[in-house]
Amino acid sequence: MDLVFATNNKHKLEEIQQLIGVKINLKSLSDINCSDEIPEDFFTLEENASQKANYIFNKYNMDCFADDTGLEIEALKGDPGVLSARYAGESKDSEANMKKVLEKLKGEKNRNARFRTVISLIIDKKEYFFEGIVNGEILEGKTGKDGFGYDPIFMPTGYSESFAEMSIDEKNLISHRAIATKKLVGFLLNL
Ligand code: IMP
Numbered sequence: 619m620d621l622v623f624a625t626n627n628k629h630k631l632e633e634i635q636q637l638i639g640v641k642i643n644l645k646s647l648s649d650i651n652c653s654d655e656i657p658e659d660f661f662t663l664e665e666n667a668s669q670k671a672n673y674i675f676n677k678y679n680m681d682c683f684a685d686d687t688g689l690e691i692e693a694l695k696g697d698p699g700v701l702s703a704r705y706a707g708e709s710k711d712s713e714a715n716m717k718k719v720l721e722k723l724k725g726e727k728n729r730n731a732r733f734r735t736v737i738s739l740i741i742d743k744k745e746y747f748f749e750g751i752v753n754g755e756i757l758e759g760k761t762g763k764d765g766f767g768y769d770p771i772f773m774p775t776g777y778s779e780s781f782a783e784m785s786i787d788e789k790n791l792i793s794h795r796a797i798a799t800k801k802l803v804g805f806l807l808n809l
Pocket of ligand 1: 685687688703704712765767768769781793795
């Protein structure tokens with residue numbers, strides 16, 4: 619079965635292909651020759667994921683899914699949330715985003731945070747949603763070199779290393795995207 623994943627993020631494709639196995643032939647946006655800037659105009663993860671999946675479905679008429687993820691920090695009332703990619707500006711610079719988070723949390727004792735992923739799947743013209751959450755805390759500084767985004771400053775609950783210190787396999791066992799994707803895969807394999 620062919621399924622389009624509305625992304626060109628290589629990290630995410632790799633993570634999800636590993637989880638999804640060989641039964642499903644995952645295609646990226648570049649595999650379907652889509653170089654459009656897909657709109658993300660809304661203020662919730664659910665609406666943005668849905669907008670992206672519907673965009674691909676309407677244009678290419680292919681089964682597809684899209685995800686949207688946010689880092690939700692308790693002391694910042696859920697920020698950066700849906701604005702995680704561009705928290706420090708339109709350049710979507712992870713270093714600048716982490717710096718902004720660390721500055722805002724300077725002296726803050728409540729470091730609780732979570733990553734939340736929402737997936738919108740459109741299959742046989744019906745839409746389904748899947749959610750994955752991983753709780754953790756924001757570290758005082760960056761540690762680790764792997765991963766992407768906010769990985770160097772996020773330590774999941776029950777672990778003593780940041781996401782950026784974990785291997786992709788370790789992260790895949792527990793991450794927000796892994797949890798949402800496992801729900802998606804379970805659904806697809808039961809069709
Ligand atoms: P997206 O909706 O998946 O593109 O995620 C939005 C932003 O959240 C990304 O640009 C990253 O900054 C951040 N993000 C998403 N997933 C992760 C992750 O697994 N680790 C660290 N940061 C992430």
